[in-house]
Amino acid sequence: MSKLTLVVPTLNAAGYISQFVGGLNRQVRQPDRVIILDSASTDGSPQLWREQGLEVVSIPRGTFDHGGTRNLGARLAGEGICCFLTQDAVMASPQTLAALIEPLEKGQAAATFGRQLPRPEASPAERYARYFQYRAASECRSAQDVPGLGVRAYRFTNVCSAVRLEKFWAVGGFPERIILNEDMLLVARLFAAGERVCYVGAAEVLHSHDYTLKQQFQRHFDIGASFADAAELLRGARVGGEGVRFAVGQMGYLVRLGEWRQVPAAVGDLGARMLGFQLGRRHQALPTPLKKKLSMHSYHWDQKEQR
Known part of the structure; x- marks a missing residue:
């Protein structure tokens, strides 16, 4: 053992x-x-x-x-x-x-x-x-x-x-x-x-988190940034199809449960995820002060500038 x-x-x-x-x-x-x-x-x-x-x-x-x-x-x-x-x-x-x-x-x-x-x-x-x-x-x-x-x-x-x-x-x-x-x-x-x-x-x-729209955006900005920085190591890690399957499945799940009032919030959540991820993937074009505001882990950008 x-x-x-x-x-x-x-x-x-x-x-x-x-x-x-x-x-x-x-x-x-x-x-x-x-x-x-x-x-x-x-x-x-x-x-x-x-x-x-x-x-x-x-x-x-x-x-x-x-x-x-x-x-x-x-x-x-x-x-x-x-x-x-x-x-x-x-x-x-x-x-x-x-x-x-x-x-x-x-x-x-x-x-x-x-x-x-x-x-x-x-x-x-x-x-x-x-x-x-x-x-x-x-x-x-x-x-x-x-x-x-x-x-x-x-x-x-x-x-x-x-x-x-x-x-x-x-x-x-x-x-x-x-x-x-x-x-x-x-x-x-x-x-x-x-x-x-x-x-x-x-x-x-x-383990689960009900993030606010801001937190969801910030988290996915960081995820997008990590994908951008590790593009060579993550060869073949296409993400588009996975995101579409998740969005369609989540809407269908809420409808089947009769949770119609949850649909607008879920649409906003999906939008925050997608926008955050796409901006994160392009973070190299953004100034560091802005990246710190968009990021859930803002300390990372200070550490990166120090290296």
Whole structure:
């Protein structure tokens, strides 16, 4: 049985700790070590994590980086399997961790990721987004699937993921100093090395966000920017067809539920996603002060200018 380390980057997570730890304590496969990587929280959450018996490693907030911070956690883990979760992901089944790492222990994949289920309070539009992206059926993918699947072949999320550390480090780990999508770019690196990645439908976590139109725009601006900056690595990751399928499916879902009043908001949400993504893909033509206003992760542009 492989050593299993759970790494959780956190920031002001006090409101999530009870549910997170409850889901963790129910797991039939318990991690050998849990590392909370806290970015100088000010809500007392580091002490709350410690009171739950968990190890807390503090880092300066200005040094947080989606890829770099998780690479730090992987280095601290040392060997075996490293599982990454976000602070707001609640393991929904006692089998979540066991299911997530099973393909890794069997040598079927270098990395895995789990299924995100909507929280009970999620809006109908957000529920559809989770169901569209995270189906019940598991599947494994490799570079051979890119021509047929496009961007779906690279889908991966660090909301709930796991890697075999020797394979993870063989490709350099997560890319660092990028605005977003460090998880998807790890898949691209693994595919280039001939590795496989598995989606595990039985590894379920509760995780959803009802973003405002502004937040949805900003998030997708960052996604578009990450696609632009990683165009060479994400060769074949066409996205147009996926967006159309999502839009048509979401409208049909709301109509079938009789949620007609949700349709205008859903149309606005789709518009914010599309506009943000297309502007993000063209971010190189925009001045840095404007990019900071359009971005959800505005600190990235300061860091980029400093490099």
